[in-house]
Amino acid sequence: MTILLNKDGLRSRVRESDLVKTVRKRGVPYLLLSPTAILMLVFLVYPLGSIFYFSLQNYNVSKPWDNGYVGLGNFITMMHDALFWSSLRVTANWVVAEVSLQLTFGLIMALIVNEAFKGRGLARAVLFSPWAVSGVLTTTIWLLIYNPAVGVNKYLADMGIGQYGASPLAGADSAFWAAVLAELWRGVPFFTILILADLQSASGELYEAAQVDGAGRLRRFWNITLPHLKNSIILATLLRVVWEFNNVDLLYTLTGGGPANATTTLPLYVARTAITSKDFGYGASLTVAAFIILSIITILYLRLTKFGKGL
Amino acid sequence: MEKFGEPKISRRTAIVTTAAVALSLAGCTSGGGAKVSSTNPQMITYWDTETTSTRAPVIKTMIADFEGANPTIKVTYVGLPSSSYQQKVDTAIATGSTPDVITTTPHDVSNWVAQNALEPLDTRFASGGWTDNISPSMVQTARSFVGDGNLYIAPDGALANALWLNLGAFNQAGVKVPTTWDEFFAAAKALTHADKNKFGYVFRGGAGMFPQLLCMMYGQSGVVGTFRGVTGFFDANGTSTLNDPRNVAALERYVSLYGHQTATGDLTADYVAMTAQFGAGTAAMMSHNLGSYQDNAKALGAANILGVQPFPSEAGPVTEAGYSVTGNAIFKASKNKDAAWKFIEYFLSPEGNAYWNKEGGQLPSNLEVAKQPWLQDQQPMKAAIATFSDPKTVVLNEPWYLPEYDSIAKTQLEPEWQKVLQGRLTAKAFLDEAANSFTKAEAAYVKRNPK
Numbered sequence: 001m002t003i004l005l006n007k008d009g010l011r012s013r014v015r016e017s018d019l020v021k022t023v024r025k026r027g028v029p030y031l032l033l034s035p036t037a038i039l040m041l042v043f044l045v046y047p048l049g050s051i052f053y054f055s056l057q058n059y060n061v062s063k064p065w066d067n068g069y070v071g072l073g074n075f076i077t078m079m080h081d082a083l084f085w086s087s088l089r090v091t092a093n094w095v096v097a098e099v100s101l102q103l104t105f106g107l108i109m110a111l112i113v114n115e116a117f118k119g120r121g122l123a124r125a126v127l128f129s130p131w132a133v134s135g136v137l138t139t140t141i142w143l144l145i146y147n148p149a150v151g152v153n154k155y156l157a158d159m160g161i162g163q164y165g166a167s168p169l170a171g172a173d174s175a176f177w178a179a180v181l182a183e184l185w186r187g188v189p190f191f192t193i194l195i196l197a198d199l200q201s202a203s204g205e206l207y208e209a210a211q212v213d214g215a216g217r218l219r220r221f222w223n224i225t226l227p228h229l230k231n232s233i234i235l236a237t238l239l240r241v242v243w244e245f246n247n248v249d250l251l252y253t254l255t256g257g258g259p260a261n262a263t264t265t266l267p268l269y270v271a272r273t274a275i276t277s278k279d280f281g282y283g284a285s286l287t288v289a290a291f292i293i294l295s296i297i298t299i300l301y302l303r304l305t306k307f308g309k310g311l
Numbered sequence: 312m313e314k315f316g317e318p319k320i321s322r323r324t325a326i327v328t329t330a331a332v333a334l335s336l337a338g339c340t341s342g343g344g345a346k347v348s349s350t351n352p353q354m355i356t357y358w359d360t361e362t363t364s365t366r367a368p369v370i371k372t373m374i375a376d377f378e379g380a381n382p383t384i385k386v387t388y389v390g391l392p393s394s395s396y397q398q399k400v401d402t403a404i405a406t407g408s409t410p411d412v413i414t415t416t417p418h419d420v421s422n423w424v425a426q427n428a429l430e431p432l433d434t435r436f437a438s439g440g441w442t443d444n445i446s447p448s449m450v451q452t453a454r455s456f457v458g459d460g461n462l463y464i465a466p467d468g469a470l471a472n473a474l475w476l477n478l479g480a481f482n483q484a485g486v487k488v489p490t491t492w493d494e495f496f497a498a499a500k501a502l503t504h505a506d507k508n509k510f511g512y513v514f515r516g517g518a519g520m521f522p523q524l525l526c527m528m529y530g531q532s533g534v535v536g537t538f539r540g541v542t543g544f545f546d547a548n549g550t551s552t553l554n555d556p557r558n559v560a561a562l563e564r565y566v567s568l569y570g571h572q573t574a575t576g577d578l579t580a581d582y583v584a585m586t587a588q589f590g591a592g593t594a595a596m597m598s599h600n601l602g603s604y605q606d607n608a609k610a611l612g613a614a615n616i617l618g619v620q621p622f623p624s625e626a627g628p629v630t631e632a633g634y635s636v637t638g639n640a641i642f643k644a645s646k647n648k649d650a651a652w653k654f655i656e657y658f659l660s661p662e663g664n665a666y667w668n669k670e671g672g673q674l675p676s677n678l679e680v681a682k683q684p685w686l687q688d689q690q691p692m693k694a695a696i697a698t699f700s701d702p703k704t705v706v707l708n709e710p711w712y713l714p715e716y717d718s719i720a721k722t723q724l725e726p727e728w729q730k731v732l733q734g735r736l737t738a739k740a741f742l743d744e745a746a747n748s749f750t751k752a753e754a755a756y757v758k759r760n761p762k
Contacts, residue, residue, distance in 0.1 A: 061401065062422040062714040065759065147584070148576030149591055157508065164508035165574020165593070170516075172733070175579075256518060259578050260729040275398045277718040278422065 048291075055288045059281035067281075074285035083261060083269060084286065088293075090176075091245060091265040097180050098187060098244045103237060105184070106191020111225075113192070114199045124196075131189035135249035142182040142254060172262035175255050179263055183250050191236055198232040199225070234305045238298065245294055266290050349382035353650045356410035357639075360400070360419070362390030365605040369670040376666075377657045384650045394518060394581070397717075404428045409642040411651040415464050417635045417711035418720075420456040424463055425714055430641040431461040435652050441465070441659055449676045452636045455541065456711050458760040464638035467658040468673030470600040471695040472526045472633030473618035475607055480509070480595040491622050492531050495596075496564070499572040502595040512568050513594035514577035515585050520728050521720040523598045524562070525632040525707065526621065531561035533626025535705050539762060543708040544749070549757060551749040554742035557625060562738040569732045578732050586610075600633050601691055604672025618691025620698040629698055632707040637673065674699075715752040723748060 058070045078084050113124050130138070145151050148167040157164040168178035202225065210220050248267045251257060257264035257272065264272075267290065274283035347353050359370055367390050374386045389410065391399055397419075403409045404426050415423075423429050436442065442450075449466040457463060474495070481488060484502050489495040499511030515523045529535065529544070534555045536546035544552050552558065569577065573594070580588070582599070589597040590610025597603075607616050624630045639655045641648055657663040664677035665685075674695060675681050686692050698704050710716060724745055730736035 060714075061405075062425045064425055148574055149588055149593055153576075154508070163575070164505055165510060165576050167574075167576030167579065170576050170578040255579070258517065258726060258729055260733060260735070261726045264726075272722055275401070276722045278401070278714075279718070 051284045051287050051291075054281055054284035057281045057284075059284070060277075060279045062278045070281070074282050075289075077282065078285055078289060083264070084266075084289075086261060087264050087266045087269040090261075090263060091267075093176070094180070094247070094263075094265055095241055095244045098183055098247075099237060099240045101180070101184050102187040102191050102240060103233070105188045106236075107195055107229075107233075109188060109192040110195035110199060111221075114196055127192055128189045130186050131193070133186065135186075136253060138182060138186050139250055139253040142178075142185075146178055169255055170259060172259060175259055175263050179251060179254055182254060183244070183247065186250070187240065187244075190240065194232055194236045195229055198229050202228050231307065234302075234307045238301055238307075241297065241301070242294060245290070245297075347383045352383050352385040353647050354385050354387060355412060355645075355647050355650050355654060356387045356389065357654065358396075358400070358410045358413045359388065359390045360396040360414050360416070361393045361602075363606065365609060366671065369605075369667070373657065373663060373667060377654060377663070380657075381653060384653060386654060401426075404642075407644055409644050411645040411647050412639050412641055412654055415638060415640050417456050417709070418716045420463050420640070421458075421712050421714055422717070423640070424457045424459075428642055428644070429463045430643045430645070430648065431463060432465055432641065432652075432655075433462045436462055436465060439652075439656060439659075441656075444678055445659060445676045446678060446681065449636045452634075452708070453638060455708065458712050458756065464636075464640045465655045465659055466636045466638040466676045467664060468638075468668045468671065468676055469634065469636045470602050470673055471620070471631060471699065472522070472598065472600050473620065473691050473695065475589060475597045475599060475603070476617040476619060477589065477592060477595045477611060477615065478617050479611070479615050480592060484595075488617065488619070489622070492624075495622065496568070499568055499596060503572045508593055510574050510588075510594045511572040512596045513580065513585050513588045514569055514573045514732070515580055515582070515598075516569075516578040516729055516732050517581040517584070518721070518725065519582055520725055522600070522633045522709075524565075524728065525709070526598055527565045528558050528561045529624070529630050529632045529707050530621035531564065531624060532557040533624025533628065533630045533705065534558055535626075535630060535707050538753075539757075541708050542706060543710060545710070545753055549750065549753050551746040551753070553749065554739065554746040559739045559742055561625075562742060566731055566738055578729055600635075601672040601674070601695060604689075604691055605670065613689075616691075618694060620694045626705075628703040628705050629701065630705045630707060631698060632709075634706050634708070635711075636676075638676075710749065710753060710756075713749070713752045713756055715748070719745070719748045719752065 055074055056069060056071060057067065058073070059067050109127055113120060113127060117123075133141075146153070146167055146169050148154065148165050148170075151167070153162055153166050153168070154164065156162045157166075168174040206224050207220055210224060215223070245265075246267050247265070248271050251263055251265060251268050252271060255263040257268045266286065270283050270286045270290065273279050273286060357370075357374070359367070367388075370390075371388060374388055378385060400409070400413070400419075400423070404423065409428065420429070436445075436450075445466060446469075449469055450462065452469075453464050453466040454460050454462055476488060478488075480502060481498070486498050486501045487494070489498045502511035503509065525544075532555065534552050534557050535542055536544065536552045538545035538547060538549050546552055569575075574588070577585075577588075582603075585597060585599070586603055586606050588594040590607060592611070597607075601618065604616075604618065607618075621629050621631060639658060641651045641655065645651050658667055659677060661677055661679050664675050665680045665683060667673070668675040668680065669685055669689075672689070672691065674692065675683075675686070686696060699706075713719075724741075727736060727741050727744060731738055731741045
């Protein structure tokens with residue numbers, strides 16, 4: 001840096017230095033954040049904004065002559081759409097069934113494979129493997145299992161149990177639970193892995209002390225293990241609630257939302273409205289409804305569970 | 312001796328070198344002026360929207376033959392499953408990433424034309440001399456797919472519906488091949504032994520159920536109307552005949568098969584599940600178009616299957632529903648339209664048209680091919696030709712030109728059909744709903760396209 005000798009030069013140098021310092025202090029962090037902000041703008045804000053925009057439009061690509069601004073028209077239609085309410089009900093049942101069962105079985109499996117026993121490595125590999133299978137492959141496997149000609153039903157009928165030609169996917173209730181089972185098989189490893197990871201950081205001394213004090217297995221689980229796992233369970237549950245709410249791939253390929261809309265969840269209804277009916281305007285309004293519902297659930301959930309705060 | 316500061320190469324050499332580099336770079340850009348040849352061919356992409364394990368090898372053989380005869384054109388084949396191609400194509404249209412050529416089904420054309428995605432082929436078709444060589448009725452049917460009457464697909468074949476019979480099952484059970492609807496229902500009953508996993512018929516209760524339903528319903532009733540010169544399921548007033556009392560009775564009789572002469576699992580059966588049941592010998596009869604000939608012949612042997620045409624309806628003549636024309640289309644965004652059209656012409660040519668339709672079990676569009684002896688050797692084809700040649704046969708033309716067709720037939724009616732099979736909805740209520748939707752759609756279409 002050149003040192004200026006006259007008074008004006010000295011003053012100029014001081015002002016420039018303050019400006020540089022200010023920019024560096026305040027501006028550089030924003031500069032460093034800008035790539036993330038740009039990515040969020042492109043992949044989050046813009047798509048979200050588009051959905052809200054199209055939800056106010058009549059937009060059907062195969063009927064362009066009808067397209068145009070309709071305000072809240074799509075939302076008014078939605079309120080009177082029986083299939084919208086039915087799909088919400090199916091979605092709620094689906095999320096509650098899946099998440100509660102995945103959490104329960106995931107926790108049990110994690111506790112089991114956390115114990116030391118012979119073949120634990122193999123047991124862990126077998127338990128975790130469904131998580132590595134793609135959604136489409138999962139449904140292919142389960143479609144074969146449920147196939148009336150070559151699946152479980154056929155072999156049961158050979159033994160005199162049930163009827164030939166029957167399929168769990170053909171009944172309204174049985175199709176729902178058949179899909180729940182398929183997704184359960186895929187989803188349990190997620191909880192198992194997360195909970196098992198958290199269990200590794202549990203203090204062994206606490207367990208020893210509790211044992212010395214005469215606490216049984218159940219007491220140790222309730223008073224030590226569960227509080228330790230609280231935050232990971234809360235977070236994992238929230239993630240699974242969101243993912244299962246938005247689940248489309250398994251239901252689309254396994255049941256297509258049938259039979260007779262018995263397994264049509266809200267996201268599946270959105271997919272059918274947009275893809276088959278080409279009605280992107282109404283599909284967007286359904287998506288906005290799903291967004292609002294999920295946001296409310298997430299905020300309430302985090303508040304009620306006091307995520308991040310100790311018990 | 313080189314002086315300090317002087318360039319190491321002469322100015323002239325530098326200019327010549329720069330020019331040579333620039334010229335070679337220009338030659339590397341596609342379409343940048345480099346001559347098309349067998350070592351620098353034109354690339355076109357072809358999407359097949361109905362790919363199956365039996366169909367893909369047929370198309371790939373045709374591509375190889377075409378490339379052999381046209382070494383300056385290379386075709387990249389992409390097979391898409393019929394259950395999910397629509398999303399991919401709509402996305403491609405929206406993002407401007409469409410292929411050059413695509414196979415079409417009738418209800419795709421109006422949707423893609425509405426999105427201004429397809430190239431009209433009238434001029435190319437006429438200037439290629441195809442007007443005199445391709446079946447005029449198939450061309451007319453292809454024109455009817457869109458309200459503007461333009462030709463957006465080059466029709467290379469037609470599909471007619473058939474009732475497929477497993478002759479081995481019939482012979483084993485000592486049941487006569489049916490020739491009337493009463494005999495069909497009796498045969499289904501006689502061939503059903505549910506305790507032995509044998510059923511007389513297989514329903515398509517899942518995706519794609521509508522064409523089968525129309526065939527079995529209108530095939531029995533024969534109730535067909537004519538509206539604006541087109542024989543279909545609208546009467547002279549533009550009202551749908553779907554819920555005509557005779558159709559209701561026909562559908563009720565058809566539905567009575569479910570769960571008794573069919574497996575209950577048929578409720579969700581799509582094309583794959585349906586043909587698998589028929590091919591495995593679990594179901595003795597199946598209703599589907601001639602396009603399943605390859606799959607059926609592969610599973611049971613050509614000599615063991617029979618593809619019979621609809622029986623005479625209550626109204627008298629045979630009512631043929633499920634007739635459709637197939638062909639290839641060019642996307643407007645294609646940068647190689649001439650090469651794309653040359654490829655499509657191969658499907659229209661005598662050589663290509665014969666191979667394509669013989670392997671695919673379709674009625675050929677090329678008039679010369681239609682006279683070839685192999686058509687009389689394939690029983691399903693012979694039966695279909697005889698039916699269409701009979702002047703008394705009535706053809707039910709479906710309103711594929713309606714942009715709501717897929718929305719009504721698939722999104723709306725497929726779940727309702729399953730309710731009918733489950734006994735939760737009557738056939739009448741189902742047909743009333745279908746008729747109302749189609750009548751409304753037709754009225755809107757007439758308003759947009761007054762004649």
